[in-house]
Amino acid sequence: MHKISKLYQTCGAAAFGFTLQEFCDLLTDAVKRSLGEGSSLHEQAQFIKTLHLHELVLARACARGHAGAWERFVSSYREKLYAAALSIARQEWAARELADSLYADLFGTRLRSDGRRCSKFESYSGRGSLEGWLRTVLAQEHVNRMRDQRRLVPFEEDLDAGAEASCSRETQTCTGHLEKATDAALAALSGEERFLLAAYYLDGRTLAEVARILHVHESTIARRLRKITASVRRRIIALLCAAGVSKRAADEALEADVRDLGVDVRSRLAQERQA
């Protein structure tokens, strides 16, 4: 309790209108959210040390509508929020809209049954910095908006996507063994390995961008990707061989480009029709 009192004093919760008990409840809630029930005191103490308590207190005070807390938030974070929105949305009008929308959510435009506002600040539990959390929330909103826009594609694009999908289904039928082996090889990867492959090959992220996310050097990412792709290839060949495919055929299958296979099939089908 003495330690919690000390934390209570150092993080300035009293200045924002929190009693010691309310501060304790805040910590208890944060611990439960992350560690769940049954964690030891030592684990809880270690976890609390990682929390951004002063920012958590500020955020929760804002959620309660504390005027001083809002003044502090506006003076310290307003510029950062708009700057983050601009870096995410890239266009000024979109950035302003994004930031204004978050501001409204932080203030809370809906009221609870007890008359209190539903503020987005209540979902902040101090795990990361408040500035980082604001940026993440902005990014989430931006991604949601982009996803909604993607759903509204022109009719012609839908047709093209369908045609492409049906074409790839034909080629996949031709490489049934390869598909199964590939699926098994990918399933055997760890979550981090799948993330690396998806971020680099599917999303087209640069090595530096991926490295920044994982807090490692980009050469580490390059090395890991080389290892993963080599491991996936080895596993696929082993599975193909286990399925009765010869080693040579397995190697050839891995080297073949799916698009080439597709073209071959279509040209063969065209020749058969003419015949």
Add this chain to the structure above:
Amino acid sequence: MKRSWGGGFGRSRGMKGLGSFALPRLAMRQTPESAHPGGDLLTAFAEGTVLQEERSAILAHLGECQDCRDVLALTTAGDADPLRTASQNGGAAWWGWPLAATAAVLCFALAAVWQFSEFRHAPAPLVASDFERLQASKPHPPAVIAALTGRSTANRQGGGGAEKTATANARARARQGETALGARSVPRSQAAPVSPADGRDESVFAIAQDSQAQTISPSVARRQMPGLTRSATQAGGALASNSMFSSSGEISATKQFVTASHSGANTIWSLERLPGPGTVSKSDDGGKTWMAVRIDGVTPFYALSAAGSNIWIGGDGGKLFHSANDGLDWAPVSVGHGSTRLTETIIGIDGHGETVLVKTRSGEVYETRDSGAHWQP
């Protein structure tokens, strides 16, 4: 966001590609089985503060959820990555590692020679140009890197002449309206050598604050704090901002300081981001323990000047407070000239007796020579 990969099968970039057969299979797995991590957890992941088991679960989700990967990429896009290199290609050139190792050895050798020569000489007095240079490198005000330098009793006995000259020079500059505030936004009481009358001990304190929370390199810290021992700066590698140190090498606190000022032998006043607006912190034991002193409980303060029992504190809305009895009582002081009253944020204060200079965020400076009764721009 980069979404269309349909035409980009087999992205190789200098390494053996995954093979175009695997990419469609990988894309088909992009249906997350677990719930999306909340903004709080994603932020903690981006900042590297999640628990190990949480990290594994988040990575597993990220491997299957493009939306969350996009969010993470946007979240981390603005981060300065100290590990970045200019190369965007996969893998380093074969000569990269030996060259890097040789360069590192040379750098260490040069740094060792430089450091040794630095410590052989007597500690250099604090140079205001250090503040100017550092201040100019900070894009977001208020950004103050302040250092308090104490002098030993030897200086008091034999070096009084130097201190008196320095103080006289400072007062002369104040009379001419030219002070450290003029272009540097650093209270001069924090930059000048200590006068013997202050009776400060030899402890050296450094308070570094950066709105972007950048670290301060040990070499910069040692230039600012000549008395700082090598051990203090080597303890944890680069010094964290918002930290306070002593010359004994002990890092005594990691508070979020905005600025600080000595007012006596062991008395330090400081402004911190917390305990919140309208309060300042005071230590009577050289920084070991601190207590919060409430001024008005509302105003965010950014500027502080303390000399003896005269304490001046300023912040948002042009609000200025003065205590003539070491913080026991506080009186609001209205800064203005003629019919105008200052309403801009005060970011610098330089007080010497009855003469006080106040600087605003826009660069305006106001001076009083009668402890705030009358002001001139």
